[in-house]
Amino acid sequence: MVLPSPEFIIYSIAYGSSLALLCLGLTLTYMTTKVPNFAHGTLAIVGATVTLMLIDRVYYQFRGDPLYYSLYIAAPLIAFFVVGLVALTEYLLVLRPLVRKGIGIIGLMIAALAFDIILVNILTMTLHLAPSEYFGKLIGQSLKGFDARVSLADITTTFSRLAMPVVAVILTVTLHLFLTRTKFGIAMRASIENPSLARVLGIDVDRVYIVSWFLAGGLAGVAGSFLSFIIESVKPAAGSLVIVSIFAGSILGGLGSIYGALLGGFLVGFMEPMATIMLQNALSEFLGRTVIITQYQRLFSLLVVIVVLLLAPQGLTGLNYREVIGRVRRVVGVG
Amino acid sequence: MASLIGRYLRLQSLLIVVIAVVAIILAFPLLGLTITDVFSITTILIVVLALNFMAGYAGIPNFGMALFVYIGAFALAGVGTRIALALVEIASPGFIELMRSSYPVILGDSGSFEVFVRVAGDPMVNRIMSREVESVIEASPILSLTLTLAVFGFAMIAGALTGILASLAAVRLREDYLAIVLLAFSELMVSVVFDQTDALAGGPNGAWVVRPWLKINALEGLARLLGTIPDVLISLAVGLAVLAVCFIYVERIANSPMGRMLRAMRDDDLAIGVYGRDVAMTRLKIMAIGAAMASIAGAIHASVYILVKAADTYDRVTWTFIPWAMMILGGMANNWGAVLGGIAVYLGRKAIYYYSPTIASAISPILGIEASVAGDILRAQLPNILVGVLIILVLYLRPQGIIPEKPSRTLSKKDIEELT
Amino acid sequence: MVGYILSVSDLNAGYGRFHIVFDASFNLADGEILTIVGPNGSGKSTLLKAIFGIATVYSGLVSFKGSDVTRYPPHVKARIGLAYLPQTDNVFAELSVRENLVMASYTLEESEARDRIEEVLNIYPILKQKLDYKAKSLSGGERQILALAMTLIRKPELIMLDEPTGNLAPIIAKELLKKIVQLRDELKKTVILVEQSAKAALEISDRALLMVSGRIAYEGPSKGLLEDVELGKKYLGLR
Missing domain, CATH: 3.40.50.300 (P-loop containing nucleotide triphosphate hydrolases)
Known part of the structure; x- marks a missing residue:
């Protein structure tokens, strides 16, 4: 079996890192509110859109200027706050009032989906209407050409692909320190595990939920900001496919642990392009002609969702290997 | 007492539906509604009823309706076209050969198998041959009937199987997992598998359909009067018949012991743990029946279209989200409510669509954009935003919908016996 | 009364x-x-x-x-x-003993919290040796003692x-x-x-x-x- 090129591996690592952040956010909100946030994929696209609009403003002025590279800090940072606020809006304006009214899980899920549809359409509207200085029109633009090229030995890649994993690691370590070293971080973990006990102890559980939603949105914004350089074009509807990979990574991670989410997200994001390209190479070799299957890449995520739910619904973190083997036997029909 | 309330509620809901129907007829010229709108309402109402069956009564959060509807469209556009070609070839052997000689440039060196692939897969071949095949089908009552049965039979079976397949992984798990799996499965099947594979039904180019209907000249006059064509009238008639059958079926199930079991399963969190296996089997059954209904609606819907595309025509907003909005507005687990909600949402969207040029020309100077751009946005994005807002508001202000779920009669009687 | x-x-x-x-x-x-x-x-x-x-x-x-x-x-x-100690789920299983005690003193001033934690640790020295263990790894008895300690931090009557x-x-x-x-x-x-x-x-x-x-x-x-x-x-x- 031939390994994909180093460039492709770098790309896969970058994609895996961004998905890890997305799964982390989804899992965080799931653990607090107990609702799978169907709008989480679109939150990433909001981050990508923020980046697109920023580049539209500054590219013309700063092209070639070293100052241009400060964009790699400014764009994710702005996306963090903008998308954090969007996610907070979803929680405060849509989900929390419904939770307090005692609406059941199905109602909450359709409300999250409703928010997603509203968000997608507002994004579409914005991309159509917002004045564009550089592109002329914002809708459907690709940012692939706006990423700085980086050459290392004989490997040529782009800056965002190298930065994404580093940023993901920094954010993860920061979050870990926040959750284990600060009183509020510990209170977050406590509220997630046992909200009623936390309330009795005087912890403001609702504030914890608010921070969780803001953080989840913020991380989606950062991921989306980097993804904007990787995806073919920035289009609002893309979130409806990204969400499948996010669910795949989160379910693989068990939907109950942020570390599981990071691992699951990275694995799904890294393996999705890698497995596809390797299968494509193998098929082409086997059939003796070029076969293209990359358009089916996302099916990998669906496969992960199905296999994990069938064999180990608790995901990686809740894995009991003996039980998994038993299930495999039952599903396969052996023994 | 309870049955009296029940009867009163039924009477009241019947009255509301009658008023709604009258309102549509009155709104016809006002909103520029045509027979096509009546047809669209009919097909979407079947989908809403199927959804109400799955989500309203059985508590299955089906966020993947679009796929099941598309399966029906695929039964017509992808499978039906090929069955039609086979039927025509059997009825008049040499048809494919004739096509080959008629269209040497595009079909010249294709083998018979390849012709069958290309008749629904290749846009050129599909476009030419579907018309030719249709002209043979529409002239023969036997071929027309055979094709109709084959297409709808396939739609039903394929829909049911897809319903089972889509939910299999999460059928034993909580509702949220079920919702995730159904959404993921539907999204990827429609916009990746079907939309990216030309050989299935034209991929992103879509496929022309072969209408299975017989050409009935007697309908010409009526069709012209209603401003449409005979084929649409037949589709509408079939649609109305299927709608009626589905309505009666779901209503009967809902009032049967099975219906009470479904509601108990839906309302009791413990049920999944205690009756795990039974719940899983029941859910699969419900998924099969509901998906088959949605699939038949999809086949009927596709039959008036010239060209159907997977991701473009059967997007999740139109075929998953809007039916949910209709059901929630009307009232979950209430079929009259579903019908009423369906009509209301459809008309609301239509009204926005109808008045958008007027509104656009009014607001465009204020926003400083061109009237045509404003009009496009009002038509394309505003209705979706409003439906999203509507869902959230209904959930908040009136979660039971316009017509609430009927109280279960047996339970009330038991309650009364306990009290007296 | x-x-x-x-x-x-x-x-x-x-x-x-x-x-x-x-x-x-x-x-x-x-x-x-x-x-x-x-x-x-x-x-x-x-x-x-x-x-x-x-x-x-x-x-x-x-x-x-x-x-x-x-x-x-x-x-x-x-x-x-008043203090109420539920039969189960009365400690945060995923948190360490120390973190549990910090949570029990959540509403207190930092210096006061530190003193009170010190106090209860003196009453229940067994917890002192297990400060960095997750509560779920404690035995049933130790867990009840931790719960008791968490209750005492708030000085109930x-x-x-x-x-x-x-x-x-x-x-x-x-x-x-x-x-x-x-x-x-x-x-x-x-x-x-x-x-x-x-x-x-x-x-x-x-x-x-x-x-x-x-x-x-x-x-x-x-x-x-x-x-x-x-x-x-x-x-x-x-x-």
Whole structure:
């Protein structure tokens, strides 16, 4: 079996890192509110859109200027706050009032989906209407050409692909320190595990939920900001496919642990392009002609969702290997 | 007492539906509604009823309706076209050969198998041959009937199987997992598998359909009067018949012991743990029946279209989200409510669509954009935003919908016996 | 009413439509241990939860140190000196012992919190060695001690414990009961105990309350209940 090129591996690592952040956010909100946030994929696209609009403003002025590279800090940072606020809006304006009214899980899920549809359409509207200085029109633009090229030995890649994993690691370590070293971080973990006990102890559980939603949105914004350089074009509807990979990574991670989410997200994001390209190479070799299957890449995520739910619904973190083997036997029909 | 309330509620809901129907007829010229709108309402109402069956009564959060509807469209556009070609070839052997000689440039060196692939897969071949095949089908009552049965039979079976397949992984798990799996499965099947594979039904180019209907000249006059064509009238008639059958079926199930079991399963969190296996089997059954209904609606819907595309025509907003909005507005687990909600949402969207040029020309100077751009946005994005807002508001202000779920009669009687 | 730290009169309580406790009345003096016993489903735990404000109170009065606290929500009751320790989920399993103690002192000033944590660690030195262990890795007895320590951090005057020895081995249960005696004797706390394994608990308590089908069937010194052959045989499995 031939390994994909180093460039492709770098790309896969970058994609895996961004998905890890997305799964982390989804899992965080799931653990607090107990609702799978169907709008989480679109939150990433909001981050990508923020980046697109920023580049539209500054590219013309700063092209070639070293100052241009400060964009790699400014764009994710702005996306963090903008998308954090969007996610907070979803929680405060849509989900929390419904939770307090005692609406059941199905109602909450359709409300999250409703928010997603509203968000997608507002994004579409914005991309159509917002004045564009550089592109002329914002809708459907690709940012692939706006990423700085980086050459290392004989490997040529782009800056965002190298930065994404580093940023993901920094954010993860920061979050870990926040959750284990600060009183509020510990209170977050406590509220997630046992909200009623936390309330009795005087912890403001609702504030914890608010921070969780803001953080989840913020991380989606950062991921989306980097993804904007990787995806073919920035289009609002893309979130409806990204969400499948996010669910795949989160379910693989068990939907109950942020570390599981990071691992699951990275694995799904890294393996999705890698497995596809390797299968494509193998098929082409086997059939003796070029076969293209990359358009089916996302099916990998669906496969992960199905296999994990069938064999180990608790995901990686809740894995009991003996039980998994038993299930495999039952599903396969052996023994 | 309870049955009296029940009867009163039924009477009241019947009255509301009658008023709604009258309102549509009155709104016809006002909103520029045509027979096509009546047809669209009919097909979407079947989908809403199927959804109400799955989500309203059985508590299955089906966020993947679009796929099941598309399966029906695929039964017509992808499978039906090929069955039609086979039927025509059997009825008049040499048809494919004739096509080959008629269209040497595009079909010249294709083998018979390849012709069958290309008749629904290749846009050129599909476009030419579907018309030719249709002209043979529409002239023969036997071929027309055979094709109709084959297409709808396939739609039903394929829909049911897809319903089972889509939910299999999460059928034993909580509702949220079920919702995730159904959404993921539907999204990827429609916009990746079907939309990216030309050989299935034209991929992103879509496929022309072969209408299975017989050409009935007697309908010409009526069709012209209603401003449409005979084929649409037949589709509408079939649609109305299927709608009626589905309505009666779901209503009967809902009032049967099975219906009470479904509601108990839906309302009791413990049920999944205690009756795990039974719940899983029941859910699969419900998924099969509901998906088959949605699939038949999809086949009927596709039959008036010239060209159907997977991701473009059967997007999740139109075929998953809007039916949910209709059901929630009307009232979950209430079929009259579903019908009423369906009509209301459809008309609301239509009204926005109808008045958008007027509104656009009014607001465009204020926003400083061109009237045509404003009009496009009002038509394309505003209705979706409003439906999203509507869902959230209904959930908040009136979660039971316009017509609430009927109280279960047996339970009330038991309650009364306990009290007296 | 003066002289009693807690007095309950004509309390009717339950969950939603399920009426479980009927017309319960009793008084408890400062510095005593009261054990509530009774068969399964007799309403012992519900009585406790009603006093703390977790179960629904339909009618009746709960007064704490002479003032009516019937309708106070749980977190307010926690602030004025009542503490309630649920039978299960009374510690954060995924948090370390130290983090659990930090959470128990969440609302306190940092320096005060540190002092109080130090204090309870001195009362329960066993926790000192396990500060960085996750609570889920503790044994059942240690976990109850941690829960007790978390309760003590808030300096309550009345501590209500719902079957603290429920899932413990007899020998460990005995150890825990010693700790409860310590609460009374050394720390001068008032304690209400709901117990299933009646005998051991009754032996350490001052007063007893027997509940049968939601009603109080005996109220008085615990010795009295231990010596009442008929009640003991019928409801407590005593010989």
